[in-house]
Amino acid sequence: MKAVVVGGGLGGLTAAVALRKVGWEVTVLERAPAFGEVGAGVGVMPNAMRALAELGLADDVRRIGTPRVAGGIRDTRGRALTHVDASQMEHVVAVHRADLHRVLRSALPEECLVTDTEVRSVEEVDADLVVAADGIRSRIRQELFPGSPQPVYAGTTAWRSVTTARFPRDLGIGQTLGPGSEFGVLPLGDGRVCWYAATVAPARHRSDHCSRSGDELGEVRRLVRDWHHPIGAVLDATPPDTVLRHDIHELATPLPTYVRGRVALLGDAAHAMTPYLGQGACTAMEDAVVLAAACARAHADVPGALAEYDRQRRPRTQAIAKASRMVGRVGHKLRNPVAVAVRDAAMRVVTSAPGVRGMTKFLDWTPPSLSLDR
Numbered sequence: 263m264k265a266v267v268v269g270g271g272l273g274g275l276t277a278a279v280a281l282r283k284v285g286w287e288v289t290v291l292e293r294a295p296a297f298g299e300v301g302a303g304v305g306v307m308p309n310a311m312r313a314l315a316e317l318g319l320a321d322d323v324r325r326i327g328t329p330r331v332a333g334g335i336r337d338t339r340g341r342a343l344t345h346v347d348a349s350q351m352e353h354v355v356a357v358h359r360a361d362l363h364r365v366l367r368s369a370l371p372e373e374c375l376v377t378d379t380e381v382r383s384v385e386e387v388d389a390d391l392v393v394a395a396d397g398i399r400s401r402i403r404q405e406l407f408p409g410s411p412q413p414v415y416a417g418t419t420a421w422r423s424v425t426t427a428r429f430p431r432d433l434g435i436g437q438t439l440g441p442g443s444e445f446g447v448l449p450l451g452d453g454r455v456c457w458y459a460a461t462v463a464p465a466r467h468r469s470d471h472c473s474r475s476g477d478e479l480g481e482v483r484r485l486v487r488d489w490h491h492p493i494g495a496v497l498d499a500t501p502p503d504t505v506l507r508h509d510i511h512e513l514a515t516p517l518p519t520y521v522r523g524r525v526a527l528l529g530d531a532a533h534a535m536t537p538y539l540g541q542g543a544c545t546a547m548e549d550a551v552v553l554a555a556a557c558a559r560a561h562a563d564v565p566g567a568l569a570e571y572d573r574q575r576r577p578r579t580q581a582i583a584k585a586s587r588m589v590g591r592v593g594h595k596l597r598n599p600v601a602v603a604v605r606d607a608a609m610r611v612v613t614s615a616p617g618v619r620g621m622t623k624f625l626d627w628t629p630p631s632l633s634l635d636r
């Protein structure tokens with residue numbers, strides 16, 4: 263059986279690895295002139311680490327990612343709102359996106375990766391299965407669901423980069439919530455730190471536009487001026503021309519199905535979500551393993567496999583997208599000082615109970631086996 267994956271992002275490459283693992287012949291078509299990812303970090307949550315484990319890639323990712331460290335949320339003065347010890351925290355592995363992309367590519371033979379090829383219509387694609395992993399502005403989604411709503415601006419702009427300097431391990435994984443803004447740090451395996459900042463702002467750019475122009479680092483500095491250590495030091499260790507800025511968009515109207523005919527939508531093409539739970543790429547990786555397992559079990563019955571894929575993936579990913587939107591609303595989007603004070607007080611008391619469970623319940627996911635004898 264032959265699959266063509268449209269789009270060589272993290273979702274598309276994971277789908278290619280997973281489908282090959284169950285015996286499919288796979289070609290990945292990527293419109294860019296080279297395979298790669300932007301220069302920022304990505305948090306690989308435990309659910310996605312399990313998906314990667316099913317593909318035999320979890321150890322490679324763990325080797326380059328965050329060691330097991332403590333984590334927590336602070337206010338802008340550095341006072342803990344929540345704290346989780348390293349031993350209790352589910353292991354979130356932050357990696358440089360380019361490195362994760364490289365790990366996935368290393369599991370694929372060169373000849374199945376084709377660059378400089380933009381797919382304009384599924385009609386052009388000769389395959390038993392087409393995996394539309396062509397991102398938030400998916401052309402294939404627009405072709406198959408012509409009237410479906412476009413991605414909408416989520417009200418937040420975000421900056422990301424990675425430091426050049428290395429920081430001590432005890433930095434931990436941290437998020438700082440201010441009024442209308444947040445800043446987060448995730449240490450990489452080699453001591454460099456990937457960071458992000460987000461703030462409520464009017465829309466400037468389309469979802470697929472990445473700005474490096476202007477004084478983006480200066481804007482972040484102004485945003486978090488006077489915030490607690492080590493935020494200033496992390497920014498000092500960041501070359502200004504490496505800072506990326508994106509306006510955050512999402513598919514706010516859930517699709518009625520992720521499949522049509524021999525086509526499966528996957529990742530952002532199916533369920534582009536806000537990044538406030540760090541699950542966009544993670545759920546794309548989950549999609550990939552579930553799709554491959556369904557294909558393996560259905561043998562040549564592609565419509566049957568796709569119906570099963572849709573049944574398993576749509577409710578979960580749409581629930582995560584909804585929860586992520588909610589986290590943004592009660593997180594960095596709160597600006598009213600009274601509301602911020604109430605939120606912070608609530609976080610201090612409910613950390614170990616329902617509050618944190620609400621944030622972490624989606625991490626409890628186990629991939630289907632890709633070994634047909636299991």
Ligand SMILES: Cc1cc2nc3c(=O)[nH]c(=O)nc-3n(C[C@H](O)[C@H](O)[C@H](O)COP(=O)(O)OP(=O)(O)OC[C@H]3O[C@@H](n4cnc5c(N)ncnc54)[C@H](O)[C@@H]3O)c2cc1C
Nearest residue numbers: 269271272273293305381396397529530537540542543544
């Ligand atoms: C600021 C920010 C922070 C984030 N942080 C996290 C995080 O910590 N953890 C997490 O899990 N997620 C995070 N995400 C979300 C995550 O980046 C996305 O969900 C994920 O990258 C989507 O992967 P994808 O493969 O579905 O799509 P994409 O990465 O968009 O890949 C689509 C690919 O398809 C190609 N393409 C498009 N159209 C065509 C065509 N017609 N023909 C051929 N090729 C085509 C594109 O060139 C691209 O390579 C974050 C997102 C943002 C904006």
